[in-house]
Amino acid sequence: MDKQDRLDFLYQKYLNNTATAAELQLLFQEMDSAEEGKLKNQIMQELEKADFSIAADDNRLAAVFAKLEDQISEAPKTISLWRLPAWAKVAAVVTAVLGLGLLARPYLVSEPEVIVPGGFHAALQLKSEDEPVDLNKAAFKRNIGGIQITTSPEGTITYTRKSDDTTGLQAMNVLQTPAGGMYKITLSDGSAVMLNSKSSLEFPVGFYGPNRRVKLKGEAYFQVAKNKEKPFIVEIEQGNVQVLGTTFTINTYNGQSATTLFEGSVRLTSAQQVQLLSPGERGIIQKRIITVAQVDTAAARGWTKGLFVFNNAPLGEVLAQVSRWYDISVDYASLPDRRLHMRLNMDTPFEEVLQMLSATTRLKFKMEERRLSVVNP
Structure with a gap:
């Protein structure tokens, strides 16, 4: 099995939530040494072929997220998911959680503004x-x-x-x-x-x-x-x-x-x-x-380690944290009732944050004068 086949095999097990702690460790090693362009294309291909017909309820999402957290904590401390490039950190976690079927769609109906992390x-x-x-x-x-x-x-x-x-x-x-x-x-x-x-x-x-x-x-x-x-x-x-x-x-x-x-x-x-x-x-x-x-x-303490950690968090609470860090405002009246299971580095570019929010909620967003609103609740 060559390097690419091994990465494909481990990544599929990761998406199916069947990877052991040892396989998870090996996957992170492979991702760390993989050519960034090829790895990003592979993840995007998985997003594009996702099955949108699968319904995901909060309990199932919470169970998957908790299992993923356990696997990460069991892996040797020298292997860290959070050393990956920002897009890979986000995509790896979100695709693992969203193996239940909620994956990315076009997320903005307006041109994104240049908004940087705090x-x-x-x-x-x-x-x-x-x-x-x-x-x-x-x-x-x-x-x-x-x-x-x-x-x-x-x-x-x-x-x-x-x-x-x-x-x-x-x-x-x-x-x-x-x-x-x-x-x-x-x-x-x-x-x-x-x-x-x-x-x-x-x-x-x-x-x-x-x-x-x-x-x-x-x-x-x-x-x-x-x-x-x-x-x-x-x-x-x-x-x-x-x-x-x-x-x-x-x-x-x-x-x-x-x-x-x-x-x-x-x-x-x-x-x-x-x-x-x-x-x-x-x-x-x-x-x-x-x-x-x-x-x-x-x-509760994720932000002290440079992370947004959302476990079954209401969308309004998620966007309140995001808005304070990226210095934007939010139209809370436009928000539907959604709960999220996500983990993001706080240095993630804002546009990628919106991509991941859209992936987990299947919502489209609009940005006008640094004000974020939902256009398809």
């Missing part, structure tokens, strides 16, 4: 200055009391304690990310926070007092440094989240607060309730009421 963009508002500092323009360095503030090209700002000087430590700074922006900050206590697009974090230069208190709007991923003497408190519009040392995300985009816990424990407090969370649980505060459920943590 990146490391943020501004820092210092209490001592009237205008925020654009962290994208140049390296930033500042000393406030015993705290040194520095930035890195990798989209990180770090507050480092250099001495016991407490001058100015209680001054509040605000880190803000725009649409299409993401940024990381290491606070003076060693806690790390990653801000998603259209988010802000208000925090003191240095933590001085009985607790460590910050304010969040938007979405962030927290890795809190342990300190039993100083609880870490995240204030949100709906209440607050208190921890000692743990890992979690908070999402406040939609008029509610969703806290997803990965490690440790947190305590949610609203005006009416107090609720403890365990790893794998999400607590939602809405209208002063807290509800808790087991959730898919991979989807």
